[in-house]
Amino acid sequence: MEPQQLIPHLFRTEYRKIIAVLCKMFGLEHIAIAEDIVSETFLLAAETWGLKGLPKNPTAWLYTVSKNKALDHLRRDTLFQTKIAPELNQSDEGHPDTDIDLSNKNIVDSQLQMLFAICHPSISTEAQIGLALNILCGFGAEEIADAFLTGKETIYKRLTRAKEKLRTEKIKIELPPPGDIESRLETVLSTLYLLFSEGYYSASQNTVLRKDLCIEAMRLMVMLTDHPLTCTPSGYALLSLMCFHASRFEARTNQDGEIILYEDQDASLWDKELIAQGVDFLNRSSGGRQVTKYHLEAAIAYWHTHKEDTAEKWENILQLYNRLLQIEYSPIAALNRTYALSKANGKQEAIVEAEKLGLDSNHFYHSLLANLYEDSNPVKALDHLRKAWTLARNTNDKVLLAKKISSATARQ
Amino acid sequence: MKEFLFVFRRAIDSNEPPQSPEQIQAMMKPWQDWIGSIAAQNKLSSSGNRLTNEGRVIKPGKVITDGPYVDIKEAVGGYIIVKANTLDEAAALADGCPILHVGGTVEVRMIVPMEDNN
Numbered sequence: 001m002e003p004q005q006l007i008p009h010l011f012r013t014e015y016r017k018i019i020a021v022l023c024k025m026f027g028l029e030h031i032a033i034a035e036d037i038v039s040e041t042f043l044l045a046a047e048t049w050g051l052k053g054l055p056k057n058p059t060a061w062l063y064t065v066s067k068n069k070a071l072d073h074l075r076r077d078t079l080f081q082t083k084i085a086p087e088l089n090q091s092d093e094g095h096p097d098t099d100i101d102l103s104n105k106n107i108v109d110s111q112l113q114m115l116f117a118i119c120h121p122s123i124s125t126e127a128q129i130g131l132a133l134n135i136l137c138g139f140g141a142e143e144i145a146d147a148f149l150t151g152k153e154t155i156y157k158r159l160t161r162a163k164e165k166l167r168t169e170k171i172k173i174e175l176p177p178p179g180d181i182e183s184r185l186e187t188v189l190s191t192l193y194l195l196f197s198e199g200y201y202s203a204s205q206n207t208v209l210r211k212d213l214c215i216e217a218m219r220l221m222v223m224l225t226d227h228p229l230t231c232t233p234s235g236y237a238l239l240s241l242m243c244f245h246a247s248r249f250e251a252r253t254n255q256d257g258e259i260i261l262y263e264d265q266d267a268s269l270w271d272k273e274l275i276a277q278g279v280d281f282l283n284r285s286s287g288g289r290q291v292t293k294y295h296l297e298a299a300i301a302y303w304h305t306h307k308e309d310t311a312e313k314w315e316n317i318l319q320l321y322n323r324l325l326q327i328e329y330s331p332i333a334a335l336n337r338t339y340a341l342s343k344a345n346g347k348q349e350a351i352v353e354a355e356k357l358g359l360d361s362n363h364f365y366h367s368l369l370a371n372l373y374e375d376s377n378p379v380k381a382l383d384h385l386r387k388a389w390t391l392a393r394n395t396n397d398k399v400l401l402a403k404k405i406s407s408a409t410a411r412q
Numbered sequence: 413m414k415e416f417l418f419v420f421r422r423a424i425d426s427n428e429p430p431q432s433p434e435q436i437q438a439m440m441k442p443w444q445d446w447i448g449s450i451a452a453q454n455k456l457s458s459s460g461n462r463l464t465n466e467g468r469v470i471k472p473g474k475v476i477t478d479g480p481y482v483d484i485k486e487a488v489g490g491y492i493i494v495k496a497n498t499l500d501e502a503a504a505l506a507d508g509c510p511i512l513h514v515g516g517t518v519e520v521r522m523i524v525p526m527e528d529n530n
Contacts, residue, residue: 357452
């Protein structure tokens, strides 16, 4: 690989590792120092690698340079002498010989601890996702803005405020005490689920970026479930759910980035390996006593990996949605449950149930009713499609609905 | 939104033969579909519990009788808690409850809100 391609690649894979280790060392209140050091290291790489050729081991080069820069900083900085050194129980005699440990184990430990620090209950959910993308995944403000379909300035401000909050709340980069891990893990899981969904359902046309978001969420989930202290049945269930969803990544968009609905997807494009991994994680998730929403959602996603419409499939999906809604209501679960009901118990019963949902302002509600009325009352179905189109906000949804409207109109 | 207790009662015949797992499964589906329907309307507060047939009734003077159905023909089989604006709205949710198909009843009672307990 040429330096022009290699550097962005290494930035993506190594930036977050070095940042986590340095932040762990300097503390969250000095996040900017760690960011400056790593940015300077990559800048130096860009300047020198092109001229002098690639070092033998580019990753090791990055680690060594950032380590030296960090040590230089510590030596220079009076802050170290007065604040950090006493806390590190070191003598304040000029030359700190602090070791900066960039071993794989310390990198993983630091990233995990950082994940818990970022997903602290005092940080807003929106900020947690932004921080996770920025610090743990090495995404810049521009990429995050692209994924969230907002301005770079907005994201920049959001990140700055969130980092300020980490500082003022004096949040430490460490794993919570063993007794608190389970409750803190709830926030971590829900943030990683949102991060994944942000990639999976984002209206952004940038499919590469969206896929990256999903992969990052899965990478962090693997890190969590690989660690004995943070590995839980619900974590496995969430990871399993992500694998099943991600298995359809190639099949769910066409070349133009437009969404292809589940029933129209080419099942041969589903990633068999990810499905097998999902099944494996789902089996591992059965260890606990509690059935969480992640277990139910993973089981629903599992049934969706069977393309064929069978009575068994839809009866299982319906019962899983019945249980999921009893744990936690959401409009989308209510709509999906009604769709499963139409497949399991018939469209007439589903129409009666759909009308009780009270979701008239939701465009998915009208898409569902359009589907349910498709055979029995095409005029009503078309009417609902039009309502859905009016209510839809996202371009992908609008395009899809416009297509459906024109084919429904042609049939009449 | 106010909360309402649904109490399911039905006549219990102690000579009923035990049910097979398939029968139990078939019996559960209408219940799950009905509760799922209430939950899908975001009107379920608690999925409550099912009660077994065995029971004891304790009366003053250390009188303990077997089973709740010595004096009354109908026994409580379970309960759930729903959310609704009015008693009428809550009662409408009870429509379609599977207990009604086996000759049972649903009693709908409004729960006194927490702040009114003092």
